[in-house]
Amino acid sequence: MPTIADLNRLDAAGFVQALHGIYEHSPWIPQAAAAQRPFASLAALKLALQDAVSRASQEQQLALLRAHPELAGKAAIAGELTAESRGEQAASSLDRCSPEEYAALHALNAAYAGKFGFPFVLAVKGPTGRGLARREIIATFRRRLANQLPDELREGLRQVHRIAEIRLNVLLDVELAFGPAIMDWAEQLGAISDDAHGLTCAYMTPAHRETAHRLAAWMREAGMEVHIDAVGNVVGRVAGSDPQGKTLLTGSHYDTVRNGGKYDGRLGILLPLAIVKHLQARGERLPFSLEIVGFAEEEGVRFRSTFLGSSALAGRFDPAQLDQIDADGVTMRAALQAGGHDPQAIPAIARDPAQLLGYVEVHIEQGPVLLERGLPLGVVTAIAGSSRYLVELAGLAGHAGTTPMELRRDAAAAAAEIVLLVERRCADGSALVGTVGQLAVPDGSVNVVPGRCRLSLDIRAGSDAVRLAAVRDILDGIASICARRRIDVEVTSLVQAAAVPCAPRLMERLGAAVERAGLPRFDLPSGAGHDAMALAGLTEVAMLFTRCGNGGISHNPLETMTADDADIAARVLLDFLRSLCVREAA
């Protein structure tokens, strides 16, 4: 088995030969990457190969896709696959399709080729590398057939790179130290749900309590001292070598939205757990104490109490929340008591900031930024602040046939201008996003000029100055659109939340660890809220994002990531912890 060092030592022809078969029938890719040697790591090699494809013409990219065989297609039946493709299709038992599955795949192959002009490419070994079920493959095929050409071209190339990643693991005999365990645990937790279908783990439900106990058990197996605190957080602690040393907190939440994803939140608990297990196996101790906290409640599904677990730890628990009721009229207090918790004890779980080194959270990105850049990891600069508004527009309803255009006061036309204003103003390149997520003409009729229209605004940016300037421009724009159109407007502020910056000191350490792994450091703001927001009131925070597959979808069963990404994130976090340990401890 060659190593990266071996590959670096070969001449160009030898390098291309060694990587023969990594990219199906496409030696031009290793040829283009050869000049960039030496590679510091496998991660760096993978990026160089990806870059070769990204820099290629669209014609070459299409040729790369067309070099791939159809799934269970003619070449497979005629035994004309490459050894790699044959192995992959067999690993997903595509050679054992039922007649119905063959028929479905053949129809899909034909429809897909007709729509896109290239074959459907899917890394059938899947996120774990162990192979997808035929049922999953066919569902993915159906879903991607609905894509638009430019998106599907990019997705096809990403699958090609994932296939190459898996083939490189085989070629280089890579043993992932962390990824497989993290993926397995996430799968096991994902099977514990309030619903028969999909994953729902709402605060203090039976599934939630079972998840907490499973986490606690795994933490104990990894040698941690574990307790479940009064609010339901699962806290595992491993003492540092220095008895006077402070404590570094890490973790994330284990509750989910309804029908959510397996990695949102849970990754940030399971990933450091894999590290602790690894340290335990090696007999290695960090000088500072490390606590992994599985926060009980972040999503706010059941009681609208977002960031409940992390807020309580940060000393910001609001006892009034105990009176919140769920959809069945159960109070949070009663739900806690039924779960064996003492609501009175919650304020006491607040931590003393003097004892803390900081808080570091690993989280799946829940967006497409890393995916589109082909990067497994990103360092979070800040958790974006947000401004939310409800905008209600009142014009004058009128008959669609009898009201001349110039006499209209059309509330929907004003809303349309506002939607485009938000889009235009927030597209200026600074890390700013603006969304009109709700838009409706209440009781609209085909033949009535809209007298009313209602829309929501959601403006976010990592920088408060950037966000507030955009909000000001947008609200001014709304006022002038409505004045010109003679529309009465009512704007109600729903949320005004300041951005939470990450600590530069911790960001630098994380970024340095990313670079030591042979990856470029890439910084991005988090548009979504995370437990780190609540903990920023207590101690310095930092976050590491991992790439989110399937176009960046989250809060959805399609949320996905790979064992390889989990693995490199764990290696980076461990390196970060060790870097703290050398330079920061005691």
Place this chain on the structure above:
Amino acid sequence: MPTIADLNRLDAAGFVQALHGIYEHSPWIPQAAAAQRPFASLAALKLALQDAVSRASQEQQLALLRAHPELAGKAAIAGELTAESRGEQAASSLDRCSPEEYAALHALNAAYAGKFGFPFVLAVKGPTGRGLARREIIATFRRRLANQLPDELREGLRQVHRIAEIRLNVLLDVELAFGPAIMDWAEQLGAISDDAHGLTCAYMTPAHRETAHRLAAWMREAGMEVHIDAVGNVVGRVAGSDPQGKTLLTGSHYDTVRNGGKYDGRLGILLPLAIVKHLQARGERLPFSLEIVGFAEEEGVRFRSTFLGSSALAGRFDPAQLDQIDADGVTMRAALQAGGHDPQAIPAIARDPAQLLGYVEVHIEQGPVLLERGLPLGVVTAIAGSSRYLVELAGLAGHAGTTPMELRRDAAAAAAEIVLLVERRCADGSALVGTVGQLAVPDGSVNVVPGRCRLSLDIRAGSDAVRLAAVRDILDGIASICARRRIDVEVTSLVQAAAVPCAPRLMERLGAAVERAGLPRFDLPSGAGHDAMALAGLTEVAMLFTRCGNGGISHNPLETMTADDADIAARVLLDFLRSLCVREAA
């Protein structure tokens, strides 16, 4: 009492003196109009006075409004009103307000003055000239307080002109020959409803049958031969002097929408009825036979069978409609039988076109065009054709915080562009209207980039070529917006209806009659459908529109018109009939 001829003969100062008090404290208005004498009619004088105000500066217009006293205000209490204002406020018993009513009016006066900077002006003698109830005045005040300044300025000036119209009637001792009877009848029919509140007269309900019998009785009183046909149309016939003469049809529908207006449809039955009554009283006979048809069903509220009555008369009854069911599961067949009708006999009510001179329909405009132009009447050029579509847009849902602007496929943003495209394309000045009446992001959330959006299109024009060109441009525009934004789009055609042109021969005669009344002829297309559409398949059609008050609102209890407008419309229709009678009969 002076006559128009007397006013024409006076010198300018005498003219201004004679019209003293017609416009409150504003002799500049008759001064400006004096130069336009001689006036052919009272209608022409009224238009000249209106024109003087329209041509004045906004400052003068505001001064005119400010010359009016507040309702039940300080001047009224101090006895400082003009004789005219005192009479008007007393006719509406504003001098007998309860303490609560005084308090309400004073609060409204203050709020209104604060918002607009001029007093609330309302012709308190109302549409009939007999005075509004205090309850109605206060409700109108509340409603108009919500208006925007430019609209309310125009509405205030329209009320000033209505006040002047009523004062001119007093000054010139005008006896309206037709208007009061038409308004009374409409009021009486408006009180017969399926609902306890508002006016609903749906096909073959008890209110509908009672309305039919009331109409039949009034027609008989006017000397007509009357029958209610198999579909429920009330048909009154008065034979012409020439036994060989053909028949002119007139009429409109007597059913209403839910909570509809008193004049929509009914005006077109009651107005010719007043004419027939007038001819009967004078012993005058037209050479051709005249039939007034009260069509049983035009709105399609109960069975979605729009134009049922007129289609049956035109020989286009579809027997499959008898199986339509209403919300209670009652078939149209059963409803007809319960009403004493024989559904089998409906096809036989079809008329022989060879016996017909044409069909002329008077209808309230149901829009603001005549109102905005200050004209009581308009000649319809065509009933607009319409194209309706449902547009479904599918982009990609995403997290509002984590999806960068450039990676979005926002279905609502595409919809916004479409809304503005429709507005822009249809605002080109040709008689064309385009409406997006339904617009919604299904299950939209504040924090989710819209993955789907649904909207309706309704494009209408009097000319099919104009409509189809606009439809083509809009559908092309939608395709290019969606291609650029990578949005999947599905466009479903709901309605494609050709325009129905009015017969130039009949339009000319109507227009000439309008001009003989001293009014300018004003032609406009009808954006709404009418019974004339169905009858155009049988014979030549024409329509006369009357001004619609309250901003042109219809299908609503606020639909309104004045006795004066009903009167001039009746005089014009009578003149039209007589002009046919001289030049067209036998």
